[in-house]
Amino acid sequence: MGSKLRFVAVLLFTGITRALAGTARGSAILNDPATPNIFAPESTPADSVFHLSLFVLGICATIFVVVFSLLLYAVVKYRRRAGDDGTEPPQIYGSNQVELAWTVIPVLIVVVLFLAAARVIHAVEDVQLPPGTIQVTAVGHQFWWEFRYPEYGFITANELHVPVSDAGHPTPTHLTLMSADVDHSFWVPKLSGKTDLIPNRVNHMWVDPHQTGIYVGQCAQYCGTQHAKMLLTVIVESREDFDKWVANQKRPAMDDTSATQGKRVLETTACVNCHTIEGTNARGTFGPDLTHLMSRETIASGAAKNNKDNLRLWIKEPDSIKPGCLMPAMQMSEQDIDAVTSYLMTLR
16 A cells, blocks of 8 residues: 555656646746737737636636535545445435525526626627727638738738737727638637638627737638638737838739749739739739738748748649648649749749
8 A cells, every 4th residue: 555655646746747847838838929828818809808718717616616525525424434234324305495506506607607798798899999990801711811901902811910009009900700611710819709700791800919929820610621720820010010011012013024934934824813913914812812922921821931942832732731722733844833933932
């Protein structure tokens, strides 16, 4: 028995040590703005959801402690003891007080949770946004995000840029959410709760990030083979940097004479049926707008870094980066792939 107790003690000590080490590492990760974390809100809607979550967790923890304590009490008090004759104890049926308690108390708990959730939903959904709110239309596709800025007249993909909203100059961003095909769900944990994008229906949400940085999220509704790689990035910038980014996005694509061959190849392939590049005959809307492709940090909706090697591989064999994606391999020659890659690298 002594050896078993020592073994259990060693296991507990090892587990606690590893848990503390893991907590230290986990704390560093969760404090990273780029880590999805519902417990570190950086926007008013996310803050409301966070406090509601703490309230619900507190009630659930109280219920757990009460139920577990009663179970433990029953197990200890009514355990089998030496000398028991094994006969069944007296059976007592019916107690109006007990029946009333475990009916009324759960009903009251549910009512309280309902009212708390309804209050938060009302506060988030019915808020009056101030003048100057940034308007963005987000469209979910299999398997990428389209972001339209109607006030500024351009479209981008996968990386949503918004200005920071401080108390002195509140600048929230209002998102109109739509789907081009199946159900999707927009979720950036540090900025807001989940909101679905449903075909033939328009939903809305808003965020007002309090701190500049990069916030990551993804589609939270299973939408097909590449659901897990339908990532999104929200880049929160100072108003000055946001205005510079907008000015760059409003410019037409650069016409670099050194990439003429690649431009010609792209314009004579089926790429133009899916993609748009301002200033060319590419006017497709099925795939992302490529006018300023190289201003983005990633390609394939966050599945790969946006660099020359990954871009070339993405053109040659999309399934090698994102199996099951809807972008076909165009079966170009190696020379044409190099030329198109060089041309796309000029689109900044």
